[in-house]
Amino acid sequence: xxxxxxxxxxxxxxxxxxxxxxxxxxxxxxxxxxxxxxxxxxxxxxxxxxxxxxxxxxxxxxxxxxxxxxxxxxxxxxxxxxxxxxxxxxxxxxxxxxxxxxxxxxxxxxxxxxxxxxxxxxxxxxxxxxxxxxxxxxxxxxxxxxxxxxxxxxxxxxxxxxxxxxxxx
Amino acid sequence: xxxxxxxxxxxxxxxxxxxxxxxxxxxxxxxxxxxxxxxxxxxxxxxxxxxxxxxxxxxxxxxxxxxxxxxxxxxxxxxxxxxxxxxxxxxxxxxxxxxxxxxxxxxxxxxxxxxxxxxxxxxxxxxxxxxxxxxxxxxxxxxxxxxxxxxxxxxxxxxxxxxxxxxxxxxxxxxxxxxxxxxxxxxxxxxxxxxxxxxxxxxxxxxxxxxxxxxxxxxxxxxxxxxxxxxxxxxxxxxxxxxxxxxxxxxxxxxxxxxxxxxxxxxxxxxxxxxxxxxxxxxxxxxxxxxxxxxxxxxxxxxxxxxxxxxxxxxxxxxxxxxxxxxxxxxxxxxxxxxxxxxxxxxxxxxxxxxxxxxxxxxxxxxxxxxxxxxxxxxxxxxxxxxxxxxxxxxxxxxxxxxxxxxxxxxxxxxxxxxxxxxxxxxxxxxxxxxxx
Numbered sequence: 001x002x003x004x005x006x007x008x009x010x011x012x013x014x015x016x017x018x019x020x021x022x023x024x025x026x027x028x029x030x031x032x033x034x035x036x037x038x039x040x041x042x043x044x045x046x047x048x049x050x051x052x053x054x055x056x057x058x059x060x061x062x063x064x065x066x067x068x069x070x071x072x073x074x075x076x077x078x079x080x081x082x083x084x085x086x087x088x089x090x091x092x093x094x095x096x097x098x099x100x101x102x103x104x105x106x107x108x109x110x111x112x113x114x115x116x117x118x119x120x121x122x123x124x125x126x127x128x129x130x131x132x133x134x135x136x137x138x139x140x141x142x143x144x145x146x147x148x149x150x151x152x153x154x155x156x157x158x159x160x161x162x163x164x165x166x167x168x169x
Numbered sequence: 170x171x172x173x174x175x176x177x178x179x180x181x182x183x184x185x186x187x188x189x190x191x192x193x194x195x196x197x198x199x200x201x202x203x204x205x206x207x208x209x210x211x212x213x214x215x216x217x218x219x220x221x222x223x224x225x226x227x228x229x230x231x232x233x234x235x236x237x238x239x240x241x242x243x244x245x246x247x248x249x250x251x252x253x254x255x256x257x258x259x260x261x262x263x264x265x266x267x268x269x270x271x272x273x274x275x276x277x278x279x280x281x282x283x284x285x286x287x288x289x290x291x292x293x294x295x296x297x298x299x300x301x302x303x304x305x306x307x308x309x310x311x312x313x314x315x316x317x318x319x320x321x322x323x324x325x326x327x328x329x330x331x332x333x334x335x336x337x338x339x340x341x342x343x344x345x346x347x348x349x350x351x352x353x354x355x356x357x358x359x360x361x362x363x364x365x366x367x368x369x370x371x372x373x374x375x376x377x378x379x380x381x382x383x384x385x386x387x388x389x390x391x392x393x394x395x396x397x398x399x400x401x402x403x404x405x406x407x408x409x410x411x412x413x414x415x416x417x418x419x420x421x422x423x424x425x426x427x428x429x430x431x432x433x434x435x436x437x438x439x440x441x442x443x444x445x446x447x448x449x450x451x452x453x454x455x456x457x458x459x460x461x462x463x464x465x466x467x468x469x470x471x472x473x474x475x476x477x478x479x480x481x482x483x484x485x486x487x488x489x490x491x492x493x494x495x496x497x498x499x500x501x502x503x504x505x506x507x508x509x510x511x512x513x514x515x516x517x518x519x520x521x522x523x524x525x526x527x528x529x530x531x532x533x534x535x536x537x538x539x540x541x542x543x544x545x546x547x548x549x550x551x552x553x554x555x556x557x558x559x560x561x562x563x564x565x566x567x568x569x570x571x572x573x574x575x576x577x578x579x580x581x582x583x584x585x586x587x588x589x590x591x592x593x594x595x596x597x598x599x600x601x602x603x604x605x606x
Contacts, residue, residue, distance in 0.1 A: 058382070063378065063380040064380060064534050065519045065537045066380055068538060069537060069538055070538070071466070071468065071535070072466050072468070073466075074464070074466035074467075075465070075466030075469055075538075077465045078469065079545075082408075082409060086408035087409070087548055088406060088549045089551070089552050159382050160382070160384065160385055161383070161385070161543070161551075163385065163386065163551045163552055164549075164552060165542050165543040166543065
């Protein structure tokens with residue numbers, strides 16, 4: 001950032017160790033899904049966490065229903081159990097590409113984080129296609145060495161889902 | 170209901186030997202003699218059929234869902250949608266009337282409204298500033314008299330002669346419908362007494378929009394029309410329904426076919442309190458009954474009895490492309506728009522009531538997890554119709570679906586939902602309106 005421009009922005013210095021830990025944490029989350037270790041996915045959240053997938057339009061309109069809405073780790077576990085044993089779909093895999101995370105220390109051991117993402121989906125015909133683009137809006141709780149997501153709102157750019165959404169983002 | 174006689178053959182590929190001699194050449198293949206119990210697979214992929222559907226169904230004597238009345242609260246509020254391939258505007262005018270028209274400028278044919286929702290004092294085409302009032306009548310245009318006395322429209326030009334093509338519209342039970350045909354009977358006659366009764370039950374109070382999204386499914390629109398009428402598959406494919414006793418065929422329930430002359434519409438319902446577990450689910454080793462029943466987040470299924478008729482699950486399918494779901498307390502309007510012969514956009518709009526208390530709204534929000542693109546009991550439908558689309562490719566002239574579950578006829582089935590009667594009802598209506606019967 002240059003000091004010559006009038007519109008300079010103050011960006012507080014965040015503990016670089018903390019920043020690095022959050023980056024690893026968010027990368028681990030994405031890789032857990034990409035590597036089909038979905039049973040580990042709920043473990044990234046606090047017991048009472050919110051996980052909400054919605055669209056940019058619905059988010060802007062303040063509508064409470066999006067595409068998926070889970071409250072509590074139990075519901076996240078149910079989603080994975082349903083995916084593994086109940087739901088029927090063409091098997092596919094994701095690859096998350098994460099953008100840089102804008103991290104803000106909210107105090108009281110809570111960080112807010114905004115991370116853009118791209119997720120590709122590879123189907124049985126061997127083709128890889130763009131599946132989802134959007135942003136993660138997270139509240140991350142820091143408890144000593146442990147990090148956990150208290151709230152993750154996944155805001156998709158598109159309001160159209162191609163085929164279906166069963167693997168979490 | 171009368172149908173216009175087609176003036177042209179639907180396809181250059183029409184094979185004379187396969188065409189009924191008593192009909193104009195419209196169906197480029199044979200429909201098996203068994204009628205509504207056999208659906209020729211080619212009907213899902215033939216471009217000539219798709220083209221004819223645009224004319225006979227989407228521009229034909231049928232009411233099409235455009236939007237909810239709650240989309241158009243204030244004068245000038247508009248909502249764009251489609252009837253088949255045709256872009257449509259529904260708008261509320263200053264008198265509070267809802268008008269529908271084709272979203273196509275009378276000048277060069279450009280879209281007039283680009284946004285899905287908005288508010289406008291007038292409808293103005295950005296191309297050459299042709300501007301229409303909220304009834305679609307042209308009010309003025311840029312440079313009508315030219316510039317510095319040169320150019321401009323001829324003397325015989327009159328704004329009165331130009332307007333956006335009107336679409337007949339009607340509002341019923343909070344829903345806005347449109348039709349291109351003057352022959353379409355009024356909405357209540359079109360849907361019939363039985364269907365209107367349940368629409369009034371579900372939409373009798375002021376509605377509140379809770380959310381919406383859409384889903385692209387890679388199949389012909391009629392496969393979803395079948396799917397939403399398929400009470401046979403619902404509890405087999407959608408395991409979550411069965412396991413959590415939201416909907417099973419061993420609950421009291423049935424299929425009510427509309428009492429109109431055409432059995433196009435239907436209601437499938439179940440009463441959760443009446444479950445009497447049938448051995449057939451176990452005996453058939455039904456995939457859907459194998460999932461263990463405990464939820465770690467049981468709040469997902471918290472529900473209350475909203476109506477005194479005992480019905481806790483219902484799907485109402487209204488010909489051709491509208492369905493109303495009431496799954497526990499999750500009320501949603503689903504409608505689907507063809508986007509080509511093998512692609513369909515399925516819209517989900519989740520509704521509550523203005524007078525819902527906080528707990529009721531919370532339950533509707535949680536239950537919204539059941540349906541939609543990521544719905545625990547509906548996501549399979551995103552791919553299952555595509556599996557049929559892909560599976561029927563290259564099926565040739567003679568292959569067709571076999572649809573005799575629950576008999577060969579089309580009539581209400583109050584006793585059982587192990588039937589394909591509602592699908593046969595759809596095809597009966599379809600064949601008649603398309604001139605294939």
